[in-house]
Amino acid sequence: MLSITKQQLSELPEVKYPGKVILIDSAAKSRSALAYLNRITQVGFDTETRPSFQKFRHYNVSLAQISAGEECFLFRLKQIGSLDNFMRFLENPDIQKIGLSLKDDFHSLSKLASFNPQGFVELQSFVKDYQIADNSLQKIYGEFSGKGYPKTSVLPTGKHRNLQRTSNTMPPSTHGLASESTTTCLPACSTLKNARMNL
Numbered sequence: 001m002l003s004i005t006k007q008q009l010s011e012l013p014e015v016k017y018p019g020k021v022i023l024i025d026s027a028a029k030s031r032s033a034l035a036y037l038n039r040i041t042q043v044g045f046d047t048e049t050r051p052s053f054q055k056f057r058h059y060n061v062s063l064a065q066i067s068a069g070e071e072c073f074l075f076r077l078k079q080i081g082s083l084d085n086f087m088r089f090l091e092n093p094d095i096q097k098i099g100l101s102l103k104d105d106f107h108s109l110s111k112l113a114s115f116n117p118q119g120f121v122e123l124q125s126f127v128k129d130y131q132i133a134d135n136s137l138q139k140i141y142g143e144f145s146g147k148g149y150p151k152t153s154v155l156p157t158g159k160h161r162n163l164q165r166t167s168n169t170m171p172p173s174t175h176g177l178a179s180e181s182t183t184t185c186l187p188a189c190s191t192l193k194n195a196r197m198n199l
Contacts (some may be wrong), residue, residue, distance in 0.1 A: 003133040004143045012148035019070035027081035033073050034085050038092065040068045045099040045120070049108055061108035066097075083113045093118040100124060100137050 024033050037043065044067035050059040064075040064086070077083065089095070090109070098121045099105060106117055127140055142148050 004139050009139060009142045009148050012142050012146060014148055019067075019072060021072045021074065023074050023076070025076040025079045030075065030080035031085065033075070034089050037066060037068060037073065038089060038095070040095060042096040042098070043068050045097040045102075045105070047105045047108055060111055061105075064109075077112065087113050087115040091116050091118050095119050096121055098123055098126075 022033065024030050044065075046065045047061045048063040048065065049061045060078075062076065062078055064077055066073045066075070075086065077086070080086070087109075090097070097119055100123045102117075102120055102122050109115065123137065123140065132140060132143065138148065
């Protein structure tokens with residue numbers, strides 16, 4: 001079984017997302033983004049929910065992150081109006097959506113609207129065929145790419161509540177906030193598929 005230690009991971013050169021992070025915070029932007037994403041065959045997927053530090057207080061999922069190569073779309077789900085088109089995207093079996101701990105994402109999203117997720121690939125299950133002992137995306141990606149990345153959150157609340165709210169494209173200074181789950185799931189999956197190793 002392959003594995004990498006936390007010490008080895010910390011010594012890897014840090015990778016920075018080189019693409020464009022696009023904030024989707026209106027119905028019009030959502031329609032435009034989904035029209036584009038529905039033409040893509042493979043994307044990375046993740047959601048963010050505001051953490052609760054009070055007993056019995058819970059929040060609904062507030063952000064969905066979809067990465068399509070050099071572009072990462074951040075959907076503010078409370079600001080895009082009807083979720084019908086967004087849920088239809090999640091139900092499209094022709095678009096492969098790669099993520100980590102997807103059951104948690106499905107559970108959170110189902111509280112907003114009922115849907116039947118299709119076309120999803122659970123990376124934690126996928127790596128079992130490659131005899132990888134680690135389940136975290138940081139370690140999976142580090143094992144095969146030889147690179148690490150900062151584990152950050154793009155949740156537009158709390159410490160990141162000052163992210164630009166009106167700009168369609170976030171400035172380069174905020175690119176590091178793009179979700180590690182969406183922006184590295186695609187290369188991690190691709191690297192594994194292309195690996196020519198006897199594991």
